[in-house]
Amino acid sequence: MYVLYHHPSCPLSRQIMVTMEYMSLDCEYLQEEYWYRNAKLADISSFATVPLLKCRKFGVIDGAYPILEFLLSLYPNSHIFPGSLRAISEMRRLLSVINSEFYYHVSQRIIEEKLLRLLANRGSPRGDVLRSATSRQVYYLNYFSCVIRDRNFLLYDKVSVVDIALASHVAMLDYFNYVEWYRYPTLRGWYQVLKSVPCFRALLKSRFSSIRPPEHYMELDF
Amino acid sequence: MYVLYHHPSCPLSRQIMVTMEYMSLDCEYLQEEYWYRNAKLADISSFATVPLLKCRKFGVIDGAYPILEFLLSLYPNSHIFPGSLRAISEMRRLLSVINSEFYYHVSQRIIEEKLLRLLANRGSPRGDVLRSATSRQVYYLNYFSCVIRDRNFLLYDKVSVVDIALASHVAMLDYFNYVEWYRYPTLRGWYQVLKSVPCFRALLKSRFSSIRPPEHYMELDF
Structure with a gap:
């Protein structure tokens, strides 16, 4: 089970949300007003920005590039990623x-x-x-x-x-x-x-x- | 054998150059004036920018983020990359x-x-x-x-x-x-x-x- 902190106005968040859905991963979505210094986000990430992906085994994955590469490492055979x-x-x-x-x-x-x-x-x-x-x-x-x-x-x-x-x-x-x-x-x-x-x-x-x-x-x- | 197109004034190029040296990879360095539309670079990359890494087996790897992830995929045990x-x-x-x-x-x-x-x-x-x-x-x-x-x-x-x-x-x-x-x-x-x-x-x-x-x-x- 994943938790994604996101905001639909942030294109980096939005693409992770759609990607999680497209891959049918079990994920809960928490919408955060990232333009304010958000105490909850600041607790788990240095810059308090979205997207942030939380999972029990690997902790917090911070940012769109790390999250996409993380998903590629865990699910290399997903139809959404290339193979070679x-x-x-x-x-x-x-x-x-x-x-x-x-x-x-x-x-x-x-x-x-x-x-x-x-x-x-x-x-x-x-x-x-x-x-x-x-x-x-x-x-x-x-x-x-x-x-x-x-x-x-x-x-x-x-x-x-x-x-x-x-x-x-x-x-x-x-x-x-x-x-x-x-x-x-x-x-x-x-x-x-x-x-x-x-x-x-x-x-x-x-x-x-x-x-x-x-x-x-x-x-x-x- | 790799060929890296780079320019020392570009921090993205410079970090790839130092990384290649630090990993003792066999690499040739070609300095390119990337601020002009360079015909040689435009032939091998859409945006004609540096850094560009060429290798026989995988073709051209274009950009610092793709190059660093490419090196991590090929040499995951290098002392310069983390393991977990x-x-x-x-x-x-x-x-x-x-x-x-x-x-x-x-x-x-x-x-x-x-x-x-x-x-x-x-x-x-x-x-x-x-x-x-x-x-x-x-x-x-x-x-x-x-x-x-x-x-x-x-x-x-x-x-x-x-x-x-x-x-x-x-x-x-x-x-x-x-x-x-x-x-x-x-x-x-x-x-x-x-x-x-x-x-x-x-x-x-x-x-x-x-x-x-x-x-x-x-x-x-x-």
């Missing part, structure tokens, strides 16, 4: 592009400006940060589109942990209506498939503060 | 703090402003970026100091891949005289030990453009 070392290296490369580069330069910035500043009473969104994030976003979304066009999905021709990772970031950008879908037909087709995965779909029901997502947000055919 | 899954998770957590958070918020920004903009003719350093990076730096260097105080080194009581990772970032900050050493006596003691590691020391001889490091840069006792 060469394919695993490609999985790691893409996870690093998505969860580090794309996250720090694009999705984290947009979530911070559009949501976290509001929730933590830190003022209105800063235009220059949003502009720099959206201009970088084009570059990454075009890159991901190329990879998907070549392979159908990001890693191979079926859903893997890498698709779940990217879809978790894209969902948050789409929530704030920050994806110009007409520019990315390949990505849109791919996201329609991901949206129809039941455990991913359930998470789309989360709403944040007073911000309403655009009308197409829940639609499978948008 | 719990300790490996802690290694991954610290690598993620150092090579993602600290890198994107601090060291990459300082290297970009102080060196890459100069080399790529993109204008002088931007004061606001440097100020935000240096104010965040204090937070991280204090955190690393606490971890080292508790354990002697970052992971346990001897040098591991995590110490090499952090020292590679710190060396670049120190090159630009961006570490106020009097504030961090614990970190200074730890860095003195890391500096005396021969393969790390050799790399300190690299000089970048017309920028001279401070006088204490090469000294073991500073």
Whole structure:
């Protein structure tokens, strides 16, 4: 039995949640407001951030990269992970592009400006940060589109942990209506498939503060 | 036999170089000016960045996180890696703090402003970026100091891949005289030990453009 501390507005948490469900692992989910210094989280993790995975045998696994590698070590034959070392290296490369580069330069910035500043009473969104994030976003979304066009999905021709990772970031950008879908037909087709995965779909029901997502947000055919 | 594409001014490259040497792996080093779109690199990697590790059997391993995990898979008993899954998770957590958070918020920004903009003719350093990076730096260097105080080194009581990772970032900050050493006596003691590691020391001889490091840069006792 696992316990996952998470928040649905955090794309790193969200991808671990969907991954746990997709792997049918027995897991309890505790939602934490990670933008405050949370005493319960600070007790078990130095930075008091999510995602955090607790399990009796191995203690606390802290952060998306350690959790995904931990799951790969324990369940190397899961259908969500590739089998060969060469394919695993490609999985790691893409996870690093998505969860580090794309996250720090694009999705984290947009979530911070559009949501976290509001929730933590830190003022209105800063235009220059949003502009720099959206201009970088084009570059990454075009890159991901190329990879998907070549392979159908990001890693191979079926859903893997890498698709779940990217879809978790894209969902948050789409929530704030920050994806110009007409520019990315390949990505849109791919996201329609991901949206129809039941455990991913359930998470789309989360709403944040007073911000309403655009009308197409829940639609499978948008 | 491995081939590593790297640049000594890139802390992610530098840590892989020192790790390969520390593990006594047979490796050839090719220095690449990664700030230009490099045709040779673009041929073997989508983003044409360093570090890139080439080996005959597994092709190209792209990026510091994939390379370190690849080395851990192939050489799990190396003295530089921990043995238990719990300790490996802690290694991954610290690598993620150092090579993602600290890198994107601090060291990459300082290297970009102080060196890459100069080399790529993109204008002088931007004061606001440097100020935000240096104010965040204090937070991280204090955190690393606490971890080292508790354990002697970052992971346990001897040098591991995590110490090499952090020292590679710190060396670049120190090159630009961006570490106020009097504030961090614990970190200074730890860095003195890391500096005396021969393969790390050799790399300190690299000089970048017309920028001279401070006088204490090469000294073991500073």
